[in-house]
Amino acid sequence: MCGIVGYIGQNQAAPILIEGLKKLEYRGYDSSGIAVQNHGLCVIKTKGRLADLEQKVNEVGGVEGSVGIGHTRWATHGAPSDLNSHPHSSMNGRISVVHNGIIENYLPLKAELEEKGYHFVSDTDTEVIAQLFDAYYNGDMVDTLIQVIGKIRGSYALGILCSEKPDEMIAVRKDSPMLVGLSEEGNFIASDIPALLEYTKDYYLLNDNEIVVLKKDSIKILDLQKNEIQKEVYHVTWDLSAAEKGGYDYFMMKEIMEQPKSFQATISPRIVDGEIHLDDIKYTDEDIQKIHRIHMVACGSAWHAAIVGKYVIEDYARIPVEVDLASEFRYRNPILDKDDICIVISQSGETADTLAALREAKRQGIRILSIVNVVGSSIARESDDVLYTWAGPEIAVATTKGYSTQVALMYLIALKFAQARGKLSDGQVHALVEEIQNIPAKIEQLLALQDELKALADANANAKDVFVIGRGIDYAVALESSLKLKEISYIHSEAYAAGELKHGTISLIEEGTLVIAIATQDALYEKLLSNVKEVKARGAYVLALAKEGNTEIEKVADKVIYIPQIHDKFTASLDVIPMQIFSYYTAVARGCDVDMPRNLAKSVTVE
Numbered sequence: 001m002c003g004i005v006g007y008i009g010q011n012q013a014a015p016i017l018i019e020g021l022k023k024l025e026y027r028g029y030d031s032s033g034i035a036v037q038n039h040g041l042c043v044i045k046t047k048g049r050l051a052d053l054e055q056k057v058n059e060v061g062g063v064e065g066s067v068g069i070g071h072t073r074w075a076t077h078g079a080p081s082d083l084n085s086h087p088h089s090s091m092n093g094r095i096s097v098v099h100n101g102i103i104e105n106y107l108p109l110k111a112e113l114e115e116k117g118y119h120f121v122s123d124t125d126t127e128v129i130a131q132l133f134d135a136y137y138n139g140d141m142v143d144t145l146i147q148v149i150g151k152i153r154g155s156y157a158l159g160i161l162c163s164e165k166p167d168e169m170i171a172v173r174k175d176s177p178m179l180v181g182l183s184e185e186g187n188f189i190a191s192d193i194p195a196l197l198e199y200t201k202d203y204y205l206l207n208d209n210e211i212v213v214l215k216k217d218s219i220k221i222l223d224l225q226k227n228e229i230q231k232e233v234y235h236v237t238w239d240l241s242a243a244e245k246g247g248y249d250y251f252m253m254k255e256i257m258e259q260p261k262s263f264q265a266t267i268s269p270r271i272v273d274g275e276i277h278l279d280d281i282k283y284t285d286e287d288i289q290k291i292h293r294i295h296m297v298a299c300g301s302a303w304h305a306a307i308v309g310k311y312v313i314e315d316y317a318r319i320p321v322e323v324d325l326a327s328e329f330r331y332r333n334p335i336l337d338k339d340d341i342c343i344v345i346s347q348s349g350e351t352a353d354t355l356a357a358l359r360e361a362k363r364q365g366i367r368i369l370s371i372v373n374v375v376g377s378s379i380a381r382e383s384d385d386v387l388y389t390w391a392g393p394e395i396a397v398a399t400t401k402g403y404s405t406q407v408a409l410m411y412l413i414a415l416k417f418a419q420a421r422g423k424l425s426d427g428q429v430h431a432l433v434e435e436i437q438n439i440p441a442k443i444e445q446l447l448a449l450q451d452e453l454k455a456l457a458d459a460n461a462n463a464k465d466v467f468v469i470g471r472g473i474d475y476a477v478a479l480e481s482s483l484k485l486k487e488i489s490y491i492h493s494e495a496y497a498a499g500e501l502k503h504g505t506i507s508l509i510e511e512g513t514l515v516i517a518i519a520t521q522d523a524l525y526e527k528l529l530s531n532v533k534e535v536k537a538r539g540a541y542v543l544a545l546a547k548e549g550n551t552e553i554e555k556v557a558d559k560v561i562y563i564p565q566i567h568d569k570f571t572a573s574l575d576v577i578p579m580q581i582f583s584y585y586t587a588v589a590r591g592c593d594v595d596m597p598r599n600l601a602k603s604v605t606v607e
């Protein structure tokens with residue numbers, strides 16, 4: 001979503017802010033701006049891309065000053081416009097604020113301020129913070145911020161400048177990510193690591209309502225009682241090249257191609273001599289035996305990974321698994337037993353609904369195991385146990401390697417839990433682990449189908465509606481495939497459990513409708529063939545996915561893509577690859593911005 005960068009140091013702030021914001025472009029945005037201390041606060045902001053902001057900065061001959069805040073906005077309150085862009089300022093120009101999140105009670109606060117004579121120029125909730133800060137300002141930024149925090153309700157990561165304190169910048173967060181970077185040449189705030197990487201790899205993570213006071217050569221972190229807090233310095237273990245395109249046209253293709261490596265990186269530290277060791281979590285065999293039910297919560301593709309997990313865990317470990325959309329779980333008053341556990345899945349570790357679902361499960365006293373890609377993210381920090389997916393930074397809005405590595409951990413959890421509960425023998429687990437270890441090589445084989453998939457995508461790029469069907473785990477992959485296609489190509493697409501089509505949706509199939517049939521479950525192959533015949537009889541054009549050797553399907557489908565032979569339970573890891581590539585080339589053929597689809601953001605930190 002929105003991005004924040006702040007800098008205070010020896011160098012010119014404006015170029016650092018703009019470069020930092022460029023590294024956050026992937027999060028999705030519609031406008032941007034900066035405020036720099038320059039004998040008063042100089043604010044430049046605009047609707048549009050960062051190139052538009054750069055142009056505006058150049059038009060005024062650049063902005064001198066070594067203290068500044070910058071922002072990329074993803075509109076929530078008020079349409080994208082110059083006035084609604086951040087930074088927002090107090091009426092007198094004394095205060096400038098950048099904000100990620102949503103202030104829920106901004107309307108009554110705005111009314112109070114208007115009564116006091118404050119005029120507002122934007123439709124945003126953030127402008128209220130700037131004006132409120134100004135109204136309370138007593139010469140001390142921290143005291144003032146504490147008062148502001150006492151009044152506002154909602155989620156926020158804030159960077160604040162005051163023209164009367166040209167050598168100081170303050171920041172705070174609640175339910176929205178914020179990092180503090182430290183370097184010899186100055187200090188930083190940022191909503192995500194890539195913004196800092198060019199300057200530093202050392203950073204602090206802020207907890208909710210910790211206030212940071214930055215000067216050019218010092219950083220102080222305080223609680224709401226103004227007690228100083230000592231923090232551990234984190235060190236980023238990957239470098240800038242991991243967050244760059246590396247010769248690919250889009251991050252999405254780079255990330256698709258990285259999947260063998262990220263799958264391997266996620267499983268290999270956890271497999272020793274054919275045994276699964278989830279040493280990063282504190283579950284004993286007795287803990288696993290006691291589990292009564294697993295609740296999985298997640299959003300979007302992570303929810304699709306959870307559905308794969310349900311099939312695999314229930315089948316192998318025989319533990320009932322309920323999968324909930326996090327946005328539903330948090331409000332449906334779920335029934336949780338003390339011996340239940342909650343598995344929370346999130347690439348970013350910052351998704352607002354998923355974090356809220358985690359908190360609901362925690363409030364009801366059950367143990368939280370999270371599967372997260374971003375080290376030190378909010379979900380990771382609030383969980384009892386964390387299994388990291390070692391996918392590396394994922395920049396494209398549409399997840400690929402994030403999803404694949406989540407699915408990889410589903411397999412390891414299923415087998416580990418099954419073994420601990422005596423549902424699989426050591427020998428069975430060894431054989432299945434070997435299958436999992438062969439997956440990266442099989443993904444490589446599928447990545448080589450680029451040309452064939454591009455041709456298919458080009459031929460079908462004008463499709464109006466696409467239906468993706470499958471049964472069992474193939475249905476879980478159909479959900480993910482359909483989302484991938486629609487989110488980046490804007491073609492309407494729906495996933496259906498193949499057996500469910502004739503209960504309504506089949507009426508939408510007409511001459512030439514594209515149906516993608518995922519037919520990679522040996523146990524359900526015949527059934528799926530019947531479903532393909534049903535749609536063919538209504539004129540559908542069928543593109544099928546099947547396992548090598550299962551050629552029967554060629555008699556009914558128009559085109560078949562084969563995946564290497566693999567155990568039914570692990571097909572998701574292979575099926576998804578051609579579907580990602582097909583979606584990618586469809587979006588390219590339609591001239592879409594693959595990495596930043598319209599209206600979407602990488603990490604959804606608002607409800």
Ligand code: F6R
Nearest residue numbers: 300301302346347348351398399
């Ligand atoms: C789709 C996609 C989203 C995310 C969802 C959850 O390609 O990326 O559906 O999966 O927003 O995000 P995380 O995993 O960060 O919680």
